Amino acid sequence: MGMNENLSKPLDRLSAELAGDMDQVNALIRERMASRHAPRIPEVTAHLVEAGGKRLRPLLVLAAARLCGYSGANHVLLAAAVEFIHTATLLHDDVVDESRQRRGRPTANLLWDNKTSVLVGDYLFARSFQLMADTDSMRVMRILANASATIAEGEVLQLTAAQDISTSEETYIQIVRGKTAALFSAATEAGSVIAGADEAVQRALFDYGDALGIAFQIVDDLLDYGGMSSTIGKNIGDDFRERKLTLPVIKAIAAAGPDERAFWERTIGHGRQDEGDLETALSLLKRHDALKAARADAIDWAARAKAALGPAPDHPLRAILSDLADYVVSRIS
Template structure:
């Protein structure tokens, strides 16, 4: 709980401004994650859903609907839909990545098993589609179902591009648009849609969510090479150990190629493509990134996408919620300061 005089960050301000709506969303999530015949479903789901996540994606849906003047209840169903989709992807991701920590806690696949994580993820996807249909909005169903497909596509693309030095920056951006920005964009767009707002406002909110999601993911990828483990909810250097081709690495490899640095190239081939990682390799990777300025350039790119998100908001109705969303774009990259 915040003490008197505490300055709230933008996520906390959204939580306060939308407290009643979020109470309804959380109640609906608990109701719909229940299962009469398979008690493991609520056990696995509750472990992740109730692990203290910020609920940023459903907050975007609620905020976008309210800033467009929506007074109904379907935004609650759409917000719960968004959280179910997100939780399902996390359950699947942890299996694919063989992760053992999520939000600072052991992952579901570690506590139960991979089969349970995959199948419960599938259950949540099914629940999300039930909720979408209940709103009666074909357009909202189209937006969120498209997002679900793009998310799956992005994960497969990441799987195909991982451990390959041939992965380019455009491919990386396509991956993070799928794994992160697609749901941010859809969560932001369905609010105006359910509120019956002008197409221009819905498009602006989609652009906001897309840019915000890209900025958010680039910042996360950069923090992996210098963030506090507690803040990340995972171990610093996990992406390196998992041989993921993120922006700082891609740019460091490109710099090595541009400078015909054969020794550097050989290092990246060994640790990324061959997976032959030794003690001290993470420090070497960091030294190479600093030498070529790829950490700084990646930081600049994250800030650029945050600026794009703020610019998109100029087309949406003014007010307190728009101000908070504007500050949120700064907040997702403030972690890099």
């Protein structure tokens, strides 16, 4: 991801602030990822746990709960449940995208097979609902069931919107809400609900998670085209090869003349891609300032995330969450 050392601080500060809670979450994840009867399940889940990851979503649950003054133990259950939903969707996404690598390691569908990824994903999804049931909060259950439906809906929408060069920015945001923002906003909202926060604060934390998630995904999609520089430490062009209509491409298509439109139709619409096409795509994105415009949108969503925190209680975590929104877009500065 090539983080700017200076700006990685908000996530580090969040992790440090919540280290005690997070240790409990990690222990619970390890405990509940096991299976009494099917030995393959712990093999696969251990592979996923070892891969690490930033644990951003459980941190958002914990932060929202603590920010709202929570002092119980249910936020740990909830954080683990959210991470299980996230992990289940990663397993299924890798099957859907036929991915071979994630976080620099071979994917489960490559190491085992698609069947295993589908079924272990289902297992983790069921385990997440068991964890939620343990919180004894029906509101939380409803929030995460709704988020799960939105996630699946967004993924199906992405499947049908892929390859369709008439996809609008509105549809793109809908897809992004599903694939990323729904779980961010469910994490922050549920954290506040479990803490018994009042309606306005619940709404504030939902809006924060929603805007943060959208900013996060726009940045991810920008990085897939190299971000703002051409020397980012990530393979570029995966979305182009998979013919995904992401924000930079949607903006470039909107500004395209007939020849350029024919290029997008051929490469993304019909999937006929030759050597040099990615370079052409990058030059078109540059010509129409599509990366710059997408970056401006990401920065705008990050600003909305920060503004949403207005009604949230005065607490050290509030400043960290605010800085986290800046940090998310700093990856493309």
